[in-house]
Amino acid sequence: MIEGAKWKKWLWFYLPLSMFILGLLFPFYWMVITTLRPDGELYRPWNHALYSPFWTSHPTFDHVKNLIQETLFGVWMWNTMLIALVATLISLFCGVIAGYALARLRFRYAGLLGTGIFITYLVPQTLLFIPLAEIIRDYHIGDTPWALILTYPTFLIPFCTWLMMGYFKTIPKELEECARIDGATRWQAMLYIIFPIAVPGILSAGIFAFTLSWNEFIYALVFLSSPGQKTVPVGVVSELIRGDVFFWGPLMAGALIGSIPVAIVYSFFVDYYVTGMTGSVKG
Amino acid sequence: MGEVVLKNLNKMYDDVHAVRDVNLEIRDREFVVLVGPSGCGKTTTLRMVAGLEEISSGEISIDGRVVNDLPPMDRDIAMVFQNYALYPHMSVYDNMAFGLKMRKFGRDEIEKRVRQAAEILGIQALLARRPRQLSGGQRQRVALGRAIVRHPRVFLFDEPLSNLDATLRVQMRVELKRLHHRLATTAIYVTHDQVEAMTLGDRVVVMKDGLVQQVGEPLELYARPNNRFVASFIGSPAMNFADVAVAASNGALWAEATGLRLRIPAKKQAELGRYAGRRVTLGVRPEALRIATGADAAEHSFDSTVEVVEPLGNEILLDVRAGANLLVARVDPATRVKVQESVRLAIDPERLHFFDAESEAAI
Numbered sequence: 001m002i003e004g005a006k007w008k009k010w011l012w013f014y015l016p017l018s019m020f021i022l023g024l025l026f027p028f029y030w031m032v033i034t035t036l037r038p039d040g041e042l043y044r045p046w047n048h049a050l051y052s053p054f055w056t057s058h059p060t061f062d063h064v065k066n067l068i069q070e071t072l073f074g075v076w077m078w079n080t081m082l083i084a085l086v087a088t089l090i091s092l093f094c095g096v097i098a099g100y101a102l103a104r105l106r107f108r109y110a111g112l113l114g115t116g117i118f119i120t121y122l123v124p125q126t127l128l129f130i131p132l133a134e135i136i137r138d139y140h141i142g143d144t145p146w147a148l149i150l151t152y153p154t155f156l157i158p159f160c161t162w163l164m165m166g167y168f169k170t171i172p173k174e175l176e177e178c179a180r181i182d183g184a185t186r187w188q189a190m191l192y193i194i195f196p197i198a199v200p201g202i203l204s205a206g207i208f209a210f211t212l213s214w215n216e217f218i219y220a221l222v223f224l225s226s227p228g229q230k231t232v233p234v235g236v237v238s239e240l241i242r243g244d245v246f247f248w249g250p251l252m253a254g255a256l257i258g259s260i261p262v263a264i265v266y267s268f269f270v271d272y273y274v275t276g277m278t279g280s281v282k283g
Numbered sequence: 284m285g286e287v288v289l290k291n292l293n294k295m296y297d298d299v300h301a302v303r304d305v306n307l308e309i310r311d312r313e314f315v316v317l318v319g320p321s322g323c324g325k326t327t328t329l330r331m332v333a334g335l336e337e338i339s340s341g342e343i344s345i346d347g348r349v350v351n352d353l354p355p356m357d358r359d360i361a362m363v364f365q366n367y368a369l370y371p372h373m374s375v376y377d378n379m380a381f382g383l384k385m386r387k388f389g390r391d392e393i394e395k396r397v398r399q400a401a402e403i404l405g406i407q408a409l410l411a412r413r414p415r416q417l418s419g420g421q422r423q424r425v426a427l428g429r430a431i432v433r434h435p436r437v438f439l440f441d442e443p444l445s446n447l448d449a450t451l452r453v454q455m456r457v458e459l460k461r462l463h464h465r466l467a468t469t470a471i472y473v474t475h476d477q478v479e480a481m482t483l484g485d486r487v488v489v490m491k492d493g494l495v496q497q498v499g500e501p502l503e504l505y506a507r508p509n510n511r512f513v514a515s516f517i518g519s520p521a522m523n524f525a526d527v528a529v530a531a532s533n534g535a536l537w538a539e540a541t542g543l544r545l546r547i548p549a550k551k552q553a554e555l556g557r558y559a560g561r562r563v564t565l566g567v568r569p570e571a572l573r574i575a576t577g578a579d580a581a582e583h584s585f586d587s588t589v590e591v592v593e594p595l596g597n598e599i600l601l602d603v604r605a606g607a608n609l610l611v612a613r614v615d616p617a618t619r620v621k622v623q624e625s626v627r628l629a630i631d632p633e634r635l636h637f638f639d640a641e642s643e644a645a646i
Contacts, residue, residue: 172366172368174364174365174366174368177333177335177355177362177364177368178362178364179381179385180334180335180354181333181334181355181358181360181362181382182356182361182381182382182385183356183385184381184385185356193370197370197371197372
């Protein structure tokens with residue numbers, strides 16, 4: 001690439017990029033600093049002589065201790081993990097199979113079906129939770145993890161299906177044809193050839209599904225009521241905001257710890273995830 | 284054994300009749316090339332033999348057994364694809380072994396066959412590599428290796444050389460031919476390149492619009508094309524065509540156009556007699572034209588103006604204009620002519636072709 005003057009690159013590339021990064025990272029920084037700040041500093045008025053919102057001189061783990069000892073945070077973490085994992089696995093399984101069928105098998109109305117699945121993804125959850133609440137009540141699974149494990153796939157499966165459909169379409173169909181000539185059945189060709197190649201796509205669908213279910217709020221808020229059943233996003237908000245009192249320290253500690261698993265998952269699979277988004281095998 | 288018979292084979296897509304009534308008998312060990320422009324149905328025909336496309340009507344049999352409803356795996360064929368279709372997540376060895384593993388061959392037998400195939404193709408050193416670490420030519424060899432380890436009844440090739448650069452293509456072409464001699468297995472080869480078709484095929488099947496135009500040995504197609512399409516498709520540079528009128532005078536037939544008056548040779552007179560007074564298409568290959576000398580009869584030569592000179596080293600191509608007709612002549616490399624110069628060209632009368640103006644069939 002031919003570069004112009006250096007200052008131009010600074011002005012048009014590095015400067016906007018750093019602003020972007022600052023904007024993205026600031027909430028995390030705020031979460032960290034609030035978690036570590038003692039209450040005395042947190043509730044100091046803005047015109048106080050020692051007011052310093054972006055820094056703390058007395059870091060403390062009190063809020064984290066408080067969060068873990070005073071609330072059911074451990075239980076919420078476990079609930080969230082279980083629900084997100086199972087919902088992701090179910091959705092991934094259905095999404096991969098459905099995506100394969102829609103991308104590869106020639107059958108009547110395949111295109112229509114694909115669009116139909118996509119449209120269900122577009123129906124907002126804020127509308128769907130009302131009828132879903134009724135269904136959950138009728139099946140007596142309210143206030144159990146099943147309420148979420150079975151409802152999350154309603155938006156995760158369409159999502160995974162579409163992502164996988166796109167990914168399968170980037171895999172040359174000759175690979176599969178060749179495998180079938182080589183002596184594999186359709187299932188074997190899928191299992192031995194297509195799925196291994198689709199691993200990046202499957203992983204990114206999985207990561208997305210996991211993140212979506214980990215962060216999900218509305219269904220979790222509506223379908224779960226006892227504190228011992230709650231997920232992290234709902235638990236933290238409902239137990240640490242009492243009336244109009246915000247327990248900012250533990251609240252932010254909860255948010256911070258709650259976001260760690262997702263961050264780990266992302267950093268672990270980032271390479272796969274990028275190929276998953278940008279296509280598959282060349283040549 | 285590997286005898287393939289296609290009987291009244293048809294393929295219909297929703298509104299496209301891709302393959303029409305193809306009849307073909309491919310003998311054991313024969314190398315048959317299907318050639319034609321894109322969309323002529325050659326690949327579809329091959330894919331039907333492979334079992335990758337449903338047959339709309341007709342019958343395909345391999346060694347006397349009708350395979351219409353057999354899945355690809357049960358037809359005992361091997362196929363090489365244009366884009367190689369190597370399994371990217373497997374090593375070269377595993378790519379070649381995959382078919383044998385699927386067929387439950389023993390480990391030792393697999394090892395033996397893969398090594399043997401690798402040796403034939405000169406890829407022993409690549410066995411541990413992944414496809415992405417290979418060059419185009421190497422990938423092509425692996426794809427071939429994957430086909431030959433299986434010892435199938437029939438090899439199917441779908442434009443296997445199209446993705447290679449020109450030099451490599453010529454080299455692989457020779458190797459394919461050598462390989463075919465060595466393995467002595469029936470092969471059906473699809474290409475759009477007539478040079479490949481002519482050099483590789485024991486017999487060549489020329490297709491257009493889903494119809495077989497002509498089946499024959501390469502030189503037969505070249506010398507006696509059935510129709511204008513085959514005549515123009517086979518041979519490079521392509522045959523020259525001129526719109527001429529057939530006229531009878533002085534007890535002979537003449538092909539006439541502005542700037543062109545050629546006596547039709549005696550043995551063609553019978554067929555062309557009924558075209559007297561009508562227009563036909565005259566065809567002459569560039570190599571049937573040469574610079575006339577004083578010894579050439581006037582009735583087999585004509586004047587023309589040189590418009591373009593293409594010196595190729597071993598020959599010179601002259602693009603000339605004779606009346607309203609543009610012709611290409613392939614002349615001796617020692618010829619010295621300039622653009623806009625006028626030259627007299629002689630035609631080999633034995634190598635004149637005539638085609639019906641409407642049906643385009645050879646006369």
